[in-house]
Amino acid sequence: MRIRSRIARAGAVLAALAAATGVALAGPFPYRVQHRIALTGTAPVRALAAGPGAQHVYAAVGDEVRSFDLTGQAGSRVKLPGVVTGLAAGAGDTLYAVVGAPARLVILSVRPLHVVVSVSLHAGAPSAVVFDPVADELFAESQAGHSVTRLDPGTGRRLGVVRLQGELMQMASNGRGTLYLANAERNALDVIDADRMAFSGDIPLARCRAPSGLAMDTLGRRLFVGCGNGRELIVDADLGYTFVTLPIQRAASLQAAFAFHPLGHAGWKGGTFVAGGSEVDAIRMYAFVRYAGGGRLALTRPATALASNPAAGELWLAEAPRAAAGADDEGAGPQLLVLGPSCAEASR
Amino acid sequence: MNRLVNGLRAACAFVLLAALAAPGARAALAPWSALAGKTVLLVTGGAESPEPNDDARVARHLRKLGFTVRTADAAAPASAAAGASLIVLSSTANAHELGDKYADVPVPVFTWNTYDYPNLGLTGPVLHRDYEVIDPVQHYADSFAVLYAYGANITSEISRAVGLKPQLFGTLYLEPETAGWGRPGPGGTVIADFFGSRSHAAVFTYERDATLADGRVAPARRVAFYLGNDDFHLLTAVHGPAAKDPNLRSWAIGRKLFDAALRWAVSPPPPIPTYDPAAIDAGIRSVAHGKRVLFVERVHGGEGHRSDANMVAHLRSLGFTVVVADQTAPQSVARGMSLVMISGTCSKWKLANKYDEVRLPLISLEGLLSDSLHFTGRDRYRDYGEHGELLESDDPPEDYLDIVGAWSPMAAGLKPGLVRFTYHPGVLKWAWPLPDATVIATLPGEPHEDAIFGYPKGARMAGGFIAPARRALLPTDNPSYDDMTPQGRALFDAVVLWTIGG
Numbered sequence: 001m002r003i004r005s006r007i008a009r010a011g012a013v014l015a016a017l018a019a020a021t022g023v024a025l026a027g028p029f030p031y032r033v034q035h036r037i038a039l040t041g042t043a044p045v046r047a048l049a050a051g052p053g054a055q056h057v058y059a060a061v062g063d064e065v066r067s068f069d070l071t072g073q074a075g076s077r078v079k080l081p082g083v084v085t086g087l088a089a090g091a092g093d094t095l096y097a098v099v100g101a102p103a104r105l106v107i108l109s110v111r112p113l114h115v116v117v118s119v120s121l122h123a124g125a126p127s128a129v130v131f132d133p134v135a136d137e138l139f140a141e142s143q144a145g146h147s148v149t150r151l152d153p154g155t156g157r158r159l160g161v162v163r164l165q166g167e168l169m170q171m172a173s174n175g176r177g178t179l180y181l182a183n184a185e186r187n188a189l190d191v192i193d194a195d196r197m198a199f200s201g202d203i204p205l206a207r208c209r210a211p212s213g214l215a216m217d218t219l220g221r222r223l224f225v226g227c228g229n230g231r232e233l234i235v236d237a238d239l240g241y242t243f244v245t246l247p248i249q250r251a252a253s254l255q256a257a258f259a260f261h262p263l264g265h266a267g268w269k270g271g272t273f274v275a276g277g278s279e280v281d282a283i284r285m286y287a288f289v290r291y292a293g294g295g296r297l298a299l300t301r302p303a304t305a306l307a308s309n310p311a312a313g314e315l316w317l318a319e320a321p322r323a324a325a326g327a328d329d330e331g332a333g334p335q336l337l338v339l340g341p342s343c344a345e346a347s348r
Numbered sequence: 349m350n351r352l353v354n355g356l357r358a359a360c361a362f363v364l365l366a367a368l369a370a371p372g373a374r375a376a377l378a379p380w381s382a383l384a385g386k387t388v389l390l391v392t393g394g395a396e397s398p399e400p401n402d403d404a405r406v407a408r409h410l411r412k413l414g415f416t417v418r419t420a421d422a423a424a425p426a427s428a429a430a431g432a433s434l435i436v437l438s439s440t441a442n443a444h445e446l447g448d449k450y451a452d453v454p455v456p457v458f459t460w461n462t463y464d465y466p467n468l469g470l471t472g473p474v475l476h477r478d479y480e481v482i483d484p485v486q487h488y489a490d491s492f493a494v495l496y497a498y499g500a501n502i503t504s505e506i507s508r509a510v511g512l513k514p515q516l517f518g519t520l521y522l523e524p525e526t527a528g529w530g531r532p533g534p535g536g537t538v539i540a541d542f543f544g545s546r547s548h549a550a551v552f553t554y555e556r557d558a559t560l561a562d563g564r565v566a567p568a569r570r571v572a573f574y575l576g577n578d579d580f581h582l583l584t585a586v587h588g589p590a591a592k593d594p595n596l597r598s599w600a601i602g603r604k605l606f607d608a609a610l611r612w613a614v615s616p617p618p619p620i621p622t623y624d625p626a627a628i629d630a631g632i633r634s635v636a637h638g639k640r641v642l643f644v645e646r647v648h649g650g651e652g653h654r655s656d657a658n659m660v661a662h663l664r665s666l667g668f669t670v671v672v673a674d675q676t677a678p679q680s681v682a683r684g685m686s687l688v689m690i691s692g693t694c695s696k697w698k699l700a701n702k703y704d705e706v707r708l709p710l711i712s713l714e715g716l717l718s719d720s721l722h723f724t725g726r727d728r729y730r731d732y733g734e735h736g737e738l739l740e741s742d743d744p745p746e747d748y749l750d751i752v753g754a755w756s757p758m759a760a761g762l763k764p765g766l767v768r769f770t771y772h773p774g775v776l777k778w779a780w781p782l783p784d785a786t787v788i789a790t791l792p793g794e795p796h797e798d799a800i801f802g803y804p805k806g807a808r809m810a811g812g813f814i815a816p817a818r819r820a821l822l823p824t825d826n827p828s829y830d831d832m833t834p835q836g837r838a839l840f841d842a843v844v845l846w847t848i849g850g
Binding site: 189191200201202203204236238239240241243245288289290 | 521522523581582584585586587588589590591592596600
């Protein structure tokens, strides 16, 4: 009893110290796998997006966009003219998809899921798309074309193009007219003035090699950068200043997502999730200046996409198809994982 | 033989003039390339270091700058510094273990071990009065306040290297953090301070041969910096497009300040001047020709009239053209002059704020003008005053000065410590200048009663006034010049020589 009270006292002191000094202790991964959905075929899931209203999640599988409800039940699907390389939820019932070849932006409506308009893109095969709901801006990235195209979110009309150098990876927009891109070749974040669609400079990333995952907290103005050498950098976007570095998995191609209250309204204030290799890392936000490792979840195969669906308290992940498997092999295709709060988080 | 002596004297005068020509009469920072390969001894707490700490990050940073880094524990003997060009003392080292072992080592020291400041003589010994560590557990509110500091000095080499302005800047990145401050002695230079108080210096330095707070003399450069155990990585910086904004660039300067202070510490200090009045004499003569000095006095005054006449005669004998003006003459008489010297015979009341803004080098022999000339604040007896004036001062007459800035050419090569200024105790004036001033001498036992000091051109003076040219105070009251010892005369000449240089 005495020992227990000492431990409790020590714990309280540690917690107080942590609160006062900003040192936060890493905890267990906050999610557990609730549903595992096996998909047919060998095409990987290249993108995931939580849809409007948070009631559905959309997956880019080969040349299709497929919808799933929150329990993982498959819904409708729509075929596009080529392999879908990026997905982003838009305003209202809108969903954006980009197709690599032929290079196109496809604007879809999700009720029901159907194509509204399909527009040709001319700055290289698009590899990703991002929609900024605050600034109402839509961007398509082309790794092959070393470019970013700004598009009209309503019509898909091209508003501007910026050509960049290096290996362009994940994008994030700040809601105020600035777009950031992880540049794996230049070990930096490229900064784009979205109004002028011009390169305004880069943010160096100290001791970060091959950055690829990028997410942003637009309220706290923090950029979360997943680096290939096993580091997660948290950057003050206003100063270009890295103030936290945390260990994560080493992987060549990472995807990151940030959300406030990612587990629903109870639990974490904010969290960033980074996937790419056969693991998912969590970064827990305690305050705008205080972050800590939030645990790691091992996967059976490399992750190819992730999406946070905070309104449902879910994190969605896509695992790659099993290597060297045939199309008919059972369980060889890609898998979707629906993660909900772990028992510890759910009981809070 | 005489030729050899004259040659040597000319060489001395040349070195003196070269030193005087430098901004603030200080040596420039060595380029980083010249410092590469030098060995740094990083003293930490070793296995007993508190966690978390940034010692490894600091070591990595030093290596990145080109230094060879050797580490030692706090318990290591001072001989660990053998061969090192710089000693870096981390706050993770136990100050009691460190003691004063590095105090007398003639190797530059860069420290953020605040509790060790008194051991090194950087501050007095009293916690909370002379030095303090603010930490988020003991001082939660203040631990936010130390995220900000003020640029206190804008003319030191460190300040110039970072473009320090007399304004607020961000010290550390946004978390309540641990930081230390100290109150250096008058021989120290406050670069940045917390709370706008020069008694709470965030960054301060001592030049080699400067007098430390405990009266000892710095055997090499000393730098005190505000860091705590684990906040090196939080030193502010700005990168990317934001760095194009000049306001952000002058705000997030913590890392630049650290690097500039480090670079200053390890740069070669100026040569220590030697006491050679003849060399100073030769130096003045070499610059006096064609220079016009306006000597402002109470013409036909009583006490001090003879002394004024002798000073004028001395200046003329050195080669200056001297124009004498009465204290009531308009400031326009300074037009075309090279130097203004205001005699102690002048009445502050009659002088009526003249010459404060004159864009010429200026020497005041009257300490009581220090407020109107922006040398110091406006609080008589706290910011400026006098010793020995019957009925006007509680302090006794004085004949000695305490040299605290022996490294400066203004100190005429006199050794640190007491020097007899006049043959007889008399009235000596003083003021407490702002951190941009270099303090040469104080009144004995009165560290903030500074009798000789100089502001370089561009210095921030009281009330935000920027010195349009050099400014200096000499404490000679009305008749004191005639009573000066040879050392006093040497100081007089050295101050004239320094001031006319800018």
